[in-house]
Each structure stands twice: as structure tokens, then as C-alpha cells.
Amino acid sequence: MLIRVRTRSGLVAVSAAFRRLGPALLLALASACTVTPPPRPLLIIPPQAINSTTLDDYRAQVAKRIVERNPSRVLRGSPQAMLRSLVVVSFTVNREGQVVKxxxxxxxxxxxxxTTALATLRHAQPLPAPPPRLLNSVGQIELFEDWLFNDDGKFQLRTLASPQAQNYN
Known part of the structure; x- marks a missing residue:
């Protein structure tokens, strides 16, 4: 059975059956479609990265250099339970181990x-040269390190820190 519908542009013939089934038909067609995401690319580890210095290893080398060059300012033992201060320093090292920023x-x-955190970083220069594979396109690496200060002004670096004391003595 055809039904004629008057619109502004004129008469349109619409099948009554299609009009009743149209929304259901569209829903059925839409639900039959599936979206398959593209396969994930395989993570390929370059051979030169195996058994080479990692970022964590390099951070530990830098922390050890800072401690070695500033022995009178370094806290021996555990940091106190309530630290005097925590200072996070951002720094950029070039391929020669110089802090450029x-x-x-x-x-x-x-x-x-x-002031102590920045001074001890400067005093530790030159830092160990970063592995070439860790450098960015301009031959630098940006790092962050945390200086944990006790009330006496001595510090430990979070990378090498002893467990913090649990009691407030």
C-alpha cells in the first residue's frame, strides 16, 4: 500500500510498510556493523638497548656524583620522619655532562x-656523560631529582635515599 505525503516540495509516495520498518531496519543495519581497531604495533627493542645503560641507571650515576662531590652536606642514615623540606629540581644535561639549565x-x-640543592648540583659538574641513546634531538637530557632535607640542612637524594624514619624524635 502506498501513502502519499504532501511536503513543501510536492507529493512523496512512501510505502506504509517501509515507514513502519524504516527505523527498525536502520537500527538492525547499524548494529550489524562492527568497528575493529587496527592491530597494535609490536614493540621492537633495538639491539643496542639490550644490556645498555637505562634512564634509571643514569639517574643513579648522577645522584652518586652529586653525593660524592658534596660529602659535608649529605645526610648519613635515615631522613627524619617529618622532613624540613623537599626540593624538586629540574635540570638539563648535555652530552658532555654539563648542566646547561x-x-x-x-x-x-x-x-x-x-639554594643548597642548586649549589650542590652545580658543584657536582661535570656529571657523568649521558648514554647517547638517552639524548634528545639537540643532544641533551632533562632530569628531575628530589632533595630531601632534615632540620640540620643535610640532604639525601630520593634516588639513593634510605627509608625515612617512622618516629618523630
Whole structure:
């Protein structure tokens, strides 16, 4: 059975059956479609990365250099339960191990601790040369390190820190 529908542009013939089944037909067609995501690319580890220095290894080398070059400022033993200060420093190292940029990234506003953190980083130069595979396109690597300060002004670096004390003595 055909039904004629008057529209602004004229008469249109619509099958009554299609009109009743149209939405259901569209829904059925849409639900039959599936979207298959593309396959994930395989992670291929380059041969030169196997058994080579990782970023964590390099961070540990840098932390050890900072500690070695600043022995009188380094805290021996466990950091106190409530630290005086935590200073996060962002720094960029070039391929020769020189710090080309450094700044306090996060702090609690302790100016003395901030000054000590930046000074001990500068005093540790040159840092170990970063492995070439860790360098960016301009031959640098950006790192972050946390200086954990006790009340006496001595610090440990989070990369090498002892477990923090649990009691407030």
C-alpha cells in the first residue's frame, strides 16, 4: 500500500510498510556493523638497548656524583620522619655532562634548601656523560631529582635515599 505525503516540495509516495520498518531496519543495519581497531604495533627493542645503560641507571650515576662531590652536606642514615623540606629540581644535561639549565621545579618555599640543592648540583659538574641513546634531538637530557632535607640542612637524594624514619624524635 502506498501513502502519499504532501511536503513543501510536492507529493512523496512512501510505502506504509517501509515507514513502519524504516527505523527498525536502520537500527538492525547499524548494529550489524562492527568497528575493529587496527592491530597494535609490536614493540621492537633495538639491539643496542639490550644490556645498555637505562634512564634509571643514569639517574643513579648522577645522584652518586652529586653525593660524592658534596660529602659535608649529605645526610648519613635515615631522613627524619617529618622532613624540613623537599626540593624538586629540574635540570638539563648535555652530552658532555654539563648542566646547561637548572631550576627549582617544586618546593615548600625554603630558600636555604633551594639554594643548597642548586649549589650542590652545580658543584657536582661535570656529571657523568649521558648514554647517547638517552639524548634528545639537540643532544641533551632533562632530569628531575628530589632533595630531601632534615632540620640540620643535610640532604639525601630520593634516588639513593634510605627509608625515612617512622618516629618523630
Amino acid at each position: 637548572s631550576s627549582v621545579y617544586r618546593t615548600n618555599g625554603d630558600d636555604d634548601a633551594e
